[in-house]
Amino acid sequence: MSEPKLKAPRGTFDVLGEQAAARTALEARARAILEGAGYERIETPAFEATELFQRGVGESTDIVRKEMFTFEDAAGRSLTLRPEGTAPVCRAYVEHGMHKRRQPVKLWYLSSFFRHERAQAGRYRQFWQVGAEALGSEDPAVDAESITLLATLLREMDVRDVRLRVSSLGGAEARSEYRERLQEHLRANEASLSDDVRSRIDVNPLRAFDSDHPGTVRVMEDAPRLLEHLSEEDAEHFAEVRALLDAANVPYEVDSTLVRGLDYYTRTVFEFTSDALGAQSGVGGGGRYDRLVEQLGGPATPGMGWAAGIERILLAGEVPEVGQPTSYAPLELFLALERTDGETRRRAFVLLQEARSAGLKAQMDLGGRSLKGQLGHASALGARYVAILGSDGATFRDMQGGGQEQIATDAVVHAVLRGLHDL
Ligand code: HAM
Numbered sequence: 001m002s003e004p005k006l007k008a009p010r011g012t013f014d015v016l017g018e019q020a021a022a023r024t025a026l027e028a029r030a031r032a033i034l035e036g037a038g039y040e041r042i043e044t045p046a047f048e049a050t051e052l053f054q055r056g057v058g059e060s061t062d063i064v065r066k067e068m069f070t071f072e073d074a075a076g077r078s079l080t081l082r083p084e085g086t087a088p089v090c091r092a093y094v095e096h097g098m099h100k101r102r103q104p105v106k107l108w109y110l111s112s113f114f115r116h117e118r119a120q121a122g123r124y125r126q127f128w129q130v131g132a133e134a135l136g137s138e139d140p141a142v143d144a145e146s147i148t149l150l151a152t153l154l155r156e157m158d159v160r161d162v163r164l165r166v167s168s169l170g171g172a173e174a175r176s177e178y179r180e181r182l183q184e185h186l187r188a189n190e191a192s193l194s195d196d197v198r199s200r201i202d203v204n205p206l207r208a209f210d211s212d213h214p215g216t217v218r219v220m221e222d223a224p225r226l227l228e229h230l231s232e233e234d235a236e237h238f239a240e241v242r243a244l245l246d247a248a249n250v251p252y253e254v255d256s257t258l259v260r261g262l263d264y265y266t267r268t269v270f271e272f273t274s275d276a277l278g279a280q281s282g283v284g285g286g287g288r289y290d291r292l293v294e295q296l297g298g299p300a301t302p303g304m305g306w307a308a309g310i311e312r313i314l315l316a317g318e319v320p321e322v323g324q325p326t327s328y329a330p331l332e333l334f335l336a337l338e339r340t341d342g343e344t345r346r347r348a349f350v351l352l353q354e355a356r357s358a359g360l361k362a363q364m365d366l367g368g369r370s371l372k373g374q375l376g377h378a379s380a381l382g383a384r385y386v387a388i389l390g391s392d393g394a395t396f397r398d399m400q401g402g403g404q405e406q407i408a409t410d411a412v413v414h415a416v417l418r419g420l421h422d423l
Contacts, residue, residue, distance in 0.1 A: 011117070011125030022319040023128075026310060027110055029156050030130045036356065037149055038331075038363045038381070039108040039132055044088035046112070050078040055295055056087030058263025060204035067115040069125075081114035084262065085131045085307055086289060087296065093135050094298030102377055103136030103367050110310070122280035122312050130313075131286075133305035134366070138290060140237050141345055142304050142366050143268045144244030148353065150284055150306050151250050154272060158318035159283060161275035165255040166245070168238035168267050170230040172291065175266075178226045179205055189219040209257045220257070227256040234267055240342060241268055247346045248353045264289040268304065274316040283316060284308025333416050334383035335364035336374040338390040347409055348389050358413050385419060387412045 008014060015023060031041075050070050057063050069081040082088055089107055092098075098105045110130045117123055132149060134142050147164070154162050169175060182205045190198055194213035209220055230238065245252055252270070260269050269287035277283070286306025293301035333355050335348045348364045355362035363381065365374045371388065378386045379399060388395040389409065396415050397404040407415060 009125070011119030011123075013124065018319075019314075022314050023310060025319055026130075026157060026313060030108070030110060030153055033149055033153055033156070034108040034132055036361045037106070037145065039106040039134075042089060042092060042107040042109050043111060044082070044085070044092055044109070046114075047079045047081050048088055048091065050080040052087050052091055052296070053080055053083060056090065056264060056292060057084060058204075060200065060207075061261055061263055063115060063261065067117055069114050069116055082111075083113055083115045085109055085111060085113065085129060086133060086262070086264065086286075086292065086303075086305060089131075089133045089305075090135070090289075090293045090296050090298070090303065093293060093301070094296055099136065099293075099299050099301055102380065104134040104142060105136055106132070106134045108132045120280070122277055122309075122315055124311065128310035129307040130310060131305060131307035133303060135293065135303045136301055137304075137366050137368065138237075138288075138302040139366050139368055140240035140268075141244060141349055141364065143241045143288060144248065144250075144349060145352075145364075145366065146286070146304050146306060147241075147245060147252075147270055148248050148250055150272060150286075150308060152356075153308070154283060154313065154317070157313050159274050159276075159313055159316045161316075162283070163273050163275070164250065164252040164270060165258050165273070166242070166252045166268065166270040167227055167255055167258040168230060168234060168241075169226060169259075169265050169269055169287070170234040171266055174229055174231050174234060175226070178224065178229050181224050181229070182206065182208075182226075185223050186219070192216070192219050204263075206259045207261075209259045210261070225256040227254070237267055240345075243342065243346060244349050247350045260285060260287060264292040264295070266290045270306070272308070274312070276316040277312060280312065282309070283312045330361070331363060331378075331381045331383045332360045332385065332420065333362040333412070334374075334378035334381060334386045335362065336371060336378060336386055336388045337365055338371060338388055340368060344389050344391070351387070351389070351409060351412060355413050355416070358417065360413065360416055385416050 054064055063083045068083055073079055112126055112128050114126050183201055186201045186205055192215035194211055194216050197208045197211050197216050258269055265287045267288040271285035272283045273281040274283050284306055288304045290302040337344050337348055352362055352364045383399055386397045393408050394412055396407045
């Protein structure tokens with residue numbers, strides 16, 4: 001008598017054949033884009049202390065309430081298969097004293113994650129994410145760069161019908177004031193809400209925006225919106241992120257109902273969806289988490305990042321040809337800012353996108369440093385050329401040859417290309 005056949009558990013799958021090749025190609029693309037922008041690879045363990053996610057992701061979230069694979073080890077310690085990557089990366093940042101490095105510290109990962117969800121097309125219990133986290137700077141250019149990098153990856157993977165929605169959740173103070181206002185609104189309309197939303201008015205009222213229960217949707221239509229109650233500073237930060245996205249020609253919609261399923265977000269939040277995906281339309285998303293590192297016992301450190309589902313990118317995109325060249329050439333251009341006003345930063349940001357489109361490995365200052373600090377940073381990164389953007393044009397410096405000249409901002413990319421080819 002033959003033994004019964006065993007199958008992969010529900011919601012999991014084997015990766016083989018064409019699927020494996022597609023993943024290899026996607027990984028190569030992600031790596032070229034992210035390492036080209038100064039992100040370093042990080043991999044954290046597949047399981048962590050359960051407390052990390054309870055504290056990091058939040059007790060009131062669906063993830064912590066019902067989706068974690070949690071088990072005890074032989075010594076009775078509670079461990080959990082990682083449901084997401086941001087809390088582990090922040091844990092590693094603190095554990096390795098990365099706040100002592102030059103900020104922001106930019107890290108990327110491509111790993112598997114585990115959530116006990118109802119399995120269906122595009123939703124699995126073990127899935128892969130590519131993610132990018134920048135820790136240590138609250139510069140709005142970090143937000144815009146981070147979002148732009150995911151937009152680039154989705155474009156290069158030919159993901160169809162992509163839409164980007166952005167919003168801002170503000171800081172802790174505006175959030176808690178708003179929370180009370182929203183709770184009042186929900187309580188006043190309690191009878192029309194779904195059981196789930198009603199039971200979470202106290203713990204997580206914001207999630208009511210995610211509900212597709214008809215009564216709840218109606219109540220939420222005239223709910224107060226957080227975006228209209230931001231502090232001046234948070235509103236300015238968000239305006240600057242939008243201005244940078246505009247400058248980089250990244251199309252987006254502002255959606256004041258956008259809330260994300262994790263508690264750590266502050267200020268910018270965003271989500272890319274693809275209409276080609278059907279019900280599970282979220283391809284990737286993220287935002288700022290300026291308090292998370294501190295909540296995990298580290299020094300106060302702002303953070304910004306995203307993660308995108310590998311399976312969903314492949315479902316909604318085209319597989320690139322395997323064997324695309326990926327280059328790990330050292331940094332070719334560093335853009336320093338003579339002054340850190342919005343205008344100069346926007347010019348630098350646009351120039352950064354132009355340089356990257358021209359195939360250059362380019363970075364700009366994201367750390368709000370003095371000019372001297374920026375030049376030190378550029379040489380620590382091994383930049384071949386530095387362009388210092390002033391009020392009028394740029395000082396273009398050859399870090400190897402030592403020469404420098406005054407040129408128009410428009411001429412910077414060309415000057416780098418010419419310089420590299422003359423070598
Ligand atoms: P998230 O929105 O929970 O964010 O997940 C990011 C992406 O992972 C989703 O857009 C989706 O493509 C994919 N994904 C999530 N759950 C599943 C599943 N069950 N099956 C297949 N794909 C899935 C986070 O995880 C945050 N850590 C993102 C972040 C990074 N925020 C800041 N930094």
